[in-house]
Amino acid sequence: MSETSLTSLGSNSSTIDARWRTYRVAAWLGWKVESNWADPLVFFIYAVMRPISTALVLLLMYVVIAGPQRGGFFDYIYISNALYLIAMQAIANMSWTILEDREHYRTLKYIYTAPISLYWYLIGRATARMLIGIMTCLFLLVVGSLLLGLHLSFGSVQWAWLAVYFPLGMIVLISFGIIIAGLALLVPRNGEFIGEILAGMLLLVCSVYFPPDILPSVLRKLSLAMPVTYWLEGMRRALTGGILQMDNGSGAISPILASYSNATLAMILLVSGILSATFAYFFYQTIERLAKARGMIDKTTGF
Amino acid sequence: MTKVSPLVLFLRTARARAAPRIWGMKREPSWVFLEVMVPIISTTAFVYLYRSLHAPQAYVGFVILGAVISAYWLNVVWAMAMQLHWEKKEGMLQLYVLSPAPLMAVLVGMSYGGIIMASSRAIVTLAAGLLLFQVQLSTAELPMVFLIFAVTLVALYGLGMTLSSLFIHWGREAWHLALAFHEPAFFLTGMNFPLSKLFSSVPGIIAFVSALLPISFGLDAMRQLLLPSNIPGVFSPGTELLILVGLGVMFLVLAYVALQRLEYKARVEATLSLRWQ
Numbered sequence: 001m002s003e004t005s006l007t008s009l010g011s012n013s014s015t016i017d018a019r020w021r022t023y024r025v026a027a028w029l030g031w032k033v034e035s036n037w038a039d040p041l042v043f044f045i046y047a048v049m050r051p052i053s054t055a056l057v058l059l060l061m062y063v064v065i066a067g068p069q070r071g072g073f074f075d076y077i078y079i080s081n082a083l084y085l086i087a088m089q090a091i092a093n094m095s096w097t098i099l100e101d102r103e104h105y106r107t108l109k110y111i112y113t114a115p116i117s118l119y120w121y122l123i124g125r126a127t128a129r130m131l132i133g134i135m136t137c138l139f140l141l142v143v144g145s146l147l148l149g150l151h152l153s154f155g156s157v158q159w160a161w162l163a164v165y166f167p168l169g170m171i172v173l174i175s176f177g178i179i180i181a182g183l184a185l186l187v188p189r190n191g192e193f194i195g196e197i198l199a200g201m202l203l204l205v206c207s208v209y210f211p212p213d214i215l216p217s218v219l220r221k222l223s224l225a226m227p228v229t230y231w232l233e234g235m236r237r238a239l240t241g242g243i244l245q246m247d248n249g250s251g252a253i254s255p256i257l258a259s260y261s262n263a264t265l266a267m268i269l270l271v272s273g274i275l276s277a278t279f280a281y282f283f284y285q286t287i288e289r290l291a292k293a294r295g296m297i298d299k300t301t302g303f
Numbered sequence: 304m305t306k307v308s309p310l311v312l313f314l315r316t317a318r319a320r321a322a323p324r325i326w327g328m329k330r331e332p333s334w335v336f337l338e339v340m341v342p343i344i345s346t347t348a349f350v351y352l353y354r355s356l357h358a359p360q361a362y363v364g365f366v367i368l369g370a371v372i373s374a375y376w377l378n379v380v381w382a383m384a385m386q387l388h389w390e391k392k393e394g395m396l397q398l399y400v401l402s403p404a405p406l407m408a409v410l411v412g413m414s415y416g417g418i419i420m421a422s423s424r425a426i427v428t429l430a431a432g433l434l435l436f437q438v439q440l441s442t443a444e445l446p447m448v449f450l451i452f453a454v455t456l457v458a459l460y461g462l463g464m465t466l467s468s469l470f471i472h473w474g475r476e477a478w479h480l481a482l483a484f485h486e487p488a489f490f491l492t493g494m495n496f497p498l499s500k501l502f503s504s505v506p507g508i509i510a511f512v513s514a515l516l517p518i519s520f521g522l523d524a525m526r527q528l529l530l531p532s533n534i535p536g537v538f539s540p541g542t543e544l545l546i547l548v549g550l551g552v553m554f555l556v557l558a559y560v561a562l563q564r565l566e567y568k569a570r571v572e573a574t575l576s577l578r579w580q
Binding site: 037038046049050051053054056057058060061062063064065066073077193196197199200201203204208209210211214215 | 334337338340341344345347348349351352353354355356357358362479482483485486487489490491493494495496497500501504
C-alpha cells in the first residue's frame, strides 16, 4: 500500500463514519463470539437457563420465609435480579472481552495493528453483551409476570421515566465496562477475577437483593455512592409504576432511596453518566499507553 | 527399566497429578486469596437477603454451609469436568495417553488435588461466615457430619470424573456447558434454601435430577445435623448417607466406563491432539 493511501486510511479512521463502522462490526463480532458455538435454540436455552435458575433460587428463598403470596419485596428482588443481568454483562464481563481477545483467541494485537479505534471496538463488544443481557432481562420479566407472580403490567409502567433512566443507565454501565476493560489490560495473571469480584461487589452494594438501608454504615455509604444503585431504583419505579412497599404495609422497602424523587434520581444518573463517560475515556487512554509500555497487549498468562 | 506394579503406578500417577494442584497454591497465593474472596462477597449478599426478609438465624447458617459446599462444586466443574478439555488444548492430553500412566489415576490425582484446593476456600468461607454472621453450629453429631461430608466428596468427584470424560469430546461448547452448570446446580441442590422446599415445589423429574447431584443430599444431611430442629430435611441423615454411598459407587463405575469408551472414541476420531476446534 502506498504512503498516500496509508495516510488517507489513518485520517479516515478518526472520522465519525470510521468509528461507527468499527462500533457496528465490533458489536456484530461480539454477538458472533457469544452465540455462534450453538444453534439459536440451544443458545437461547443456554442464555436463559442461568438467569432463570437464579430467579427460581430467589423465589424459593422468598417463599420459604414469606409464604406463598408475592408482595412488594418479591417484585423488588425479582426485577433487580433481572436488571442486574444487564449490569453484569456490561461491566463485569468486559474484562473477559480483553482476556479472550488477548489470551484465548490471541487477536488483540491484530486489532491494535488495524486502523481502527480500540475504544470504539470495546464499546461495540460491550453493546453486544448488553443486548444479550437486555433480551434475557426481558425474558425474565415476562416469565416472572406470567408464571411466577411478579406484579408487572403494561398499564403500570411509567414509560417516560423508563425512557429517561434506561439510556442514562446504559451510559454509566458502558463507561464502567470500559474502565474494567482497561484494568484487565494491565492485569497479567488475575484478570479473570476482576469480573467475578466486581459482579459480587455489585450484588452486595448496589441494592440488588436487598435495600441499602440494612447494610452496615460503610457498605451503605458505598452503596449510595454507586450510580448503579440509583439506576436500579429508577428502573424498579418505572417498571412497577411507583416506589415498592414492604409486604406488611409498613412503608417503602428502602426509606433511604424512597426519599429521592424521580427527578433527583434522573439528575444523579445524568451527572454520573457525564462524569463516568469522561473519566472512562481519559482513563482508558492512559491505561492503553501504560499497557503498550509494559508489553501487555499480547501477553499470554491465563491460557 | 524397573518394573512397577499397576497399583504403584496408579498411586504414583495420582500423586504426581495432585502435586501441581497442591503446590500450585503456594506459587500463586493471590489466586487462593481471590478464590476465597469471591464466594464470601456473594454469600454476604444472600445473607443480607435473608436478613431483609427477617428470616431466622438458621437460614444464615444454611447460606454459609451452601457457600462451603459450593467451593467443591465449582472445583468439580472447572477443575475436574473442564480439566481434560484444558489439557487437550494445552497439548498435555496426548502426552498422558502416550505415557504408561492410567488415565483413571490422572483423574484420581486431579480429584485429590482439587479437594485440597477447594478445602482451603471452603474452610476460610466457613470461618468467615461463622465469625461475621455469628452462626451457631451444633457439634453433637460431628463424626456423622464428617462421614457424610467424606462420602459426599467421593460421590461428587466421581461425578466430576464422569463429566471430565464427557468434556474431552466438546470444544468451545465445554466452556459454555461448564458455565451453564453453575446456577442450575445452585437451584437444584438447594444451596441457599432448604432442599425439602424444592422437593415439595417442583415436578418429580426435577426432584430426580436434584437427587442425582451428590451435593443435594450431602448438604441436606449436614444441615440437619449442624442446624438441628430448624428446618426439616427430605430424608433422615442416615437414609441420605446411604443414597450418597450408592451415588458414589455409581459415579466411580460410570467414570471408569466413560473414560475407557470416550478415550477409544477420541483415538478413532483422532481428536485427542486436536487443540482448536
